[in-house]
């Protein structure tokens with residue numbers, strides 16, 4: 078049996094055809110992307126474009142199986158394409174070594190795909206693809222993994238929640254006093270060593286101090302903050318001895334003895350907390366010489382150093398880093414060292430310093446491996462998790478091409494579920510009514526960007542009445558491009574500039590909100606440069622899309638979803654036939670266990686939500 082006939086047996090002729098003729102964009106060729114591209118070419122997808130901006134790194138090879146040692150430093154997109162073609166030479170793959178945010182990837186370009194699959198690792202790029210898919214009205218399958226957890230779900234304009242419908246968690250910050258005075262967890266000591274101490278000793282402490290911590294200005298902390306400022310000043314003086322034999326002891330005495338004694342003298346602070354115990358340089362130096370079992374590489378990295386080992390490593394790494402800094406300053410006095418988790422000296426220093434501090438505060442010490450993952454905010458990437466999620470993405474893609482988009486489920490891979498199996502399915506939510514990203518109308522605007530000023534755009538398009546072909550908004554509008562403010566009633570500096578002078582080229586999206594209308598989610602104008610648009614009213618532009626706000630009732634949304642499914646089915650059928658005709662409905666062959674994600678069993682998940690459960694069965 079050929080691969081083709083296997084696919085037909087599994088999918089049925091109809092779906093197989095739709096898959097083969099669909100055009101798919103995959104964004105990101107990393108952990109999920111490599112698995113996904115391999116799956117796509119093996120499961121019958123033929124027309125695939127891949128975009129990735131990065132080159133292959135040694136650290137990718139443990140899980141990105143399309144890449145091998147000889148590919149290091151080469152483009153991920155190009156190598157992924159070449160390796161995937163070996164699995165199926167009949168596939169037609171186009172690779173782009175580029176940022177998906179580049180202007181060549183315009184809304185028009187996105188419209189050329191039936192499906193977009195995200196395999197990204199950052200919020201910014203995900204947000205961008207989300208917006209482009211909404212503007213182009215192309216279904217997007219979003220996916221992600223963290224360690225053993227993962228998820229995949231479909232985003233479709235007007236049908237499901239978009240990526241930005243729910244706010245995303247931002248990285249945690251810690252109050253300055255927890256870090257500087259009252260740590261209670263290993264991470265507090267690691268942040269102290271990496272963000273405070275490292276910068277104080279080797280960096281631009283004055284500038285960075287402000288940024289490294291969340292500022293606390295309450296009165297009760299004022300006194301403490303003042304004391305901390307004094308400590309910082311003292312350390313600056315000690316730094317003058319950098320490079321001398323006494324330097325290591327001077328730094329140690331200050332940060333692990335003197336500063337701690339001063340903290341202890343603030344008795345109120347320790348009424349309800351375990352007080353710290355200072356460490357003494359001479360005492361530690363007199364203890365038996367450590368057997369330094371801890372090599373910096375390999376499994377030994379996972380052994381937790383004892384106090385003496387931390388002490389030795391602290392003094393040693395401090396010397397190494399100080400020597401580097403002094404050398405760098407010979408070239409240029411403004412040179413500094415910046416913490417990097419992949420810099421062995423920096424990691425030795427942060428591991429030793431944070432563990433000494435943990436010892437003082439009676440907090441558990443951590444291995445160099447753990448400190449590195451915490452200091453670098455690293456959650457290990459697991460190849461199996463990526464593989465499971467990439468598999469689910471293909472299942473979701475089948476459903477979409479089979480005209481069952483509205484029946485797709487948000488699928489989570491969890492470590493523990495109440496039922497057998499590790500996957501938890503949840504119904505898609507409807508778009509959030511107030512989402513500024515997906516509840517905004519997207520309107521294409523063809524206009525000459527070289528000759529149109531922002532003011533003429535305002536006069537002829539934005540505030541012009543709908544009868545004359547404009548948007549009919551009031552004079553009080555705010556115009557943004559991404560986060561960039563271009564215009565509002567109090568800021569008209571850009572009014573006389575042309576669009577191209579404002580870098581508003583093809584594919585850029587202008588978000589325009591009418592400040593006179595309460596809760597206006599505004600419109601997105603998707604720019605397309607055109608020189609020869611002639612208009613009835615003499616202006617030179619052309620709008621395409623819903624120029625009047627749509628009124629959407631909850632019921633009608635449900636109805637839209639069903640129609641959407643039908644439309645998708647027809648679309649896929651047309652694509653399969655390569656012409657406009659619609660064949661007699663034929664989905665029965667696809668109705669076998671392999672792609673049937675529907676299962677009416679429900680359960681309550683850890684967060685108390687009712688969820689559908691899909692149990693993976695062996696047959």
Ligand SMILES: Nc1ncnc2c1ncn2[C@@H]1O[C@H](COP(=O)(O)OP(=O)(O)OP(=O)(O)O)[C@@H](O)[C@H]1O
Pocket residue numbers: 104105106107108109110128129130131136137153175176177178196197198199202458
């Ligand atoms: N704006 C973007 N345009 C194109 N590709 C992007 C963009 N942002 C991220 N990517 C790509 O998405 C992929 C995500 O893959 P993954 O999560 O495995 O990260 P990685 O960089 O390969 O690994 P790690 O970060 O763990 O070292 C990467 O290959 C990255 O280059």
Ligand SMILES: [Zn+2]
Pocket residue numbers: 238239240241242243508509512513514515516
């Ligand atoms: Zn949304």
